[in-house]
Amino acid sequence: MASFLSCIPPRLPARLLLVGVAVAALGTGCSGGPKTHPLKGKVVFKGGQPLTGGSIVFESTTGDPPWRAGAGIGPDGTFTDVNTLGPKGEVINGIVEGEHRVKIDLGRGGEDAPRIALPARYRDFEKSGITVKVPTPNNEVTIELDPK
Numbered sequence: 001m002a003s004f005l006s007c008i009p010p011r012l013p014a015r016l017l018l019v020g021v022a023v024a025a026l027g028t029g030c031s032g033g034p035k036t037h038p039l040k041g042k043v044v045f046k047g048g049q050p051l052t053g054g055s056i057v058f059e060s061t062t063g064d065p066p067w068r069a070g071a072g073i074g075p076d077g078t079f080t081d082v083n084t085l086g087p088k089g090e091v092i093n094g095i096v097e098g099e100h101r102v103k104i105d106l107g108r109g110g111e112d113a114p115r116i117a118l119p120a121r122y123r124d125f126e127k128s129g130i131t132v133k134v135p136t137p138n139n140e141v142t143i144e145l146d147p148k
Contacts, residue, residue: 034067036094037134039082041141043073043104050077051145052116054107058082058100058132059125067096070105095134102130102143119148 043051052075060067069084084092104122121127122145132141 033086033092034084034096036084036092036096037136038093038139039069039071039095039132039134039136039141040078040080040139041143042077043079043143043145044077045145045147050075051104051118052077054118055079055105056082056143057103057105057125058095059103060096061099061101061131063096069095069100073104097134099131099133101125101128102132103128104145117147119146 041056043056045051051073053073055070055072056079057068057070067084069082071079071082073079081093082095084094084096086092103125104118106118106123121129130143132143
């Protein structure tokens with residue numbers, strides 16, 4: 001902000017200065033943005049077997065375009081530190097408040113790919129049938145998958 005202020009002529013009327021500062025603040029994201037919440041959880045199959053890798057992806061059911069968030073799934077099926085992708089490609093900590101559809105992404109394969117059969121429906125927001133409403137109790141959720 002100091003560099004912005006140094007460009008203002010010294011005799012600029014105070015009202016115009018305040019307008020300029022307000023516009024600069026809006027342009028830098030000081031206007032707030034969407035309300036986000038931390039989210040962590042676990043992805044398991046019915047019976048408790050964890051999904052051992054890949055990532056979980058969330059897509060808001062409102063907004064145009066919808067907000068997308070995600071996190072990696074660890075070898076024990078847990079995920080932490082869900083982050084949202086902002087409109088300019090920036091990473092926003094947490095997940096936007098509201099309802100989200102969920103899909104699982106196993107990546108492109110290779111050595112680190114989970115060695116588990118996952119029904120194809122879970123790889124698609126519309127077909128997975130999984131939704132999460134944020135905020136959640138204790139900012140935590142368990143996603144249970146049907147292996148069939």
